[in-house]
Amino acid sequence: MTATVSLERASLRYGDILGLSPTTFELPAGGGITGLLGPNGAGKSTLIQLLSGLLPPSGGDVKVFGEAPFRNPAVLARIGLVPEGDRFPVGLRGHAWLRMMGELSGLTGARLDQAMASALAAVGMEVNGKKLFSEMSKGMRQRMRLSQALLHDPDLLILDEPFNGMDPESRLQLMDLLRQQAASGRRILVSSHILGEVAQLTDRILLLFRGRLLAEGSVAEIRELLDRHPVELRIGAESAQAVARWAVEHDELVALRMEEAGAVLAVRNPRSFLPKLQAAVLSGELPLRSLDPIDLNLDAVFQFLTKDHA
């Protein structure tokens, strides 16, 4: 069975800048959700543009449903793209624009009406979809973007940072919707720079960093990789010595730096270390005044992983 997506040393250059290093991977046929994880500038949008046929690869092969997607209507008819960014044609109403997008996907007549009703209902925009884009909230516009991607019932749904700007309730609704879509047999690729978001949706993750596919695996495998990254925690306490005495007793400690009002601890496996810290504070063993994670962002983690893989 042909893989839904197949990249064979596919790369993309923007002039002198390498947007994506030669990358090889496959997304299997059939339904399911794959997370595309990486910090900003990792190459997620570049990869998405290759897959959705907006850009051709500078080198290698990109195949979607067994064919090159760039300017290929037969492939594009089976892809639904939700791009990042809050961009819509000015002066148009949501439902009129959606009708046009449906017609541009080859839908007509009753089938188009039905598809529009179904797509608007799926994202909860039956009423607000008639507004001008300028009158919609950012969340509503994001839902409209999603509705146009669902309109033609695509086999592959590609979403670029779909949770950006969404309130928690909308996020949960979108996650539910994506799970339903995956269960109905669609292959879904969701990009995000937040592991927690992706982990709630899928067990299969592609890790990108600086235009390179760094790792591919399950959430557990990726978490294991991330746990090897020493996280720096600044602990404010009345006695820095007390913090140091407590910290050196734990295997997770990698480095210790004393400061005037506390200490900075570099620890591995924060998921096992932090509960211990919590217990020590609660028992009064550790006179903690403040806790400040210094580099718990993905960028730091990815830089660590890059060094680790070098």
Add this chain to the structure above:
Amino acid sequence: MTTLPTLPTPARTVAALVRGYFPRLLQVRGWVCTLLIVLPVALSLGLAALMHFKQPNFNWGTQETLIVFHKVLAQLALPILVLVAAPAGIREDMEQRTLPLVLSRPVPTWILPFGKGLLWFGWGAAWIIVAVGGLAGLGADFASLPLMAAALVTAFWAELAFMTFLGLVFKRGTLWGALYLLIWDPLVRIFPGNLQRFTFIHYIESIAGSRGGAVETSQLLAQQQITTPWPLAILVLFLFGVLCWAASGWKLQRTPIGLAGAEAEG
């Protein structure tokens, strides 16, 4: 999985774009286009009425009407109309970065510049016909009106297509278009021989009737005016427009346009 819809044909793509973007005509840019072409004639009519009211014997003659047509409509209003309408075509989608949403649909990409341009061509052409109709009120010869309308409509077709092409080839396509339409074109009077054929004004004058009589002897650089038979002139403008729409489609088809709106090396 469900059965796939039939892929949209070029004609269906054009129809969808025209229907989808139609509301844009009824917004500021659309009405600016209307005013640009209708207002000069309306003002002339108002002026003529005022003069007639003050001096009952006053009547605008054919010569004055020709000046309004050639000097105001053809040389000034039409180029500005093109400069306002053309950026609302495919260029607008590129600048607003909404084009990738359309490019991600299974449409024939090459038809997109024409599809968006046709909407503005139809709008502009309709108002051109209204404006030329208004010239009758100024005393224009009724028999000359169809050719005057044909001259401006076919020139609008060709100039709009030309500007669309420039907009796809150059980042500052409007600037190059403005230079061509407002600087190069009016120089037709001093262009020798066949060089005149590389201006739109030459064809407009060939179709609508020469304004040669208005060239004064004091214009020392003025060259002898050449003409093209009007059916041929209409054909040239039409074919030039078709060529420019085709070139625009070819350019868009070949140009990778990503989400950032920038071109990438393919």
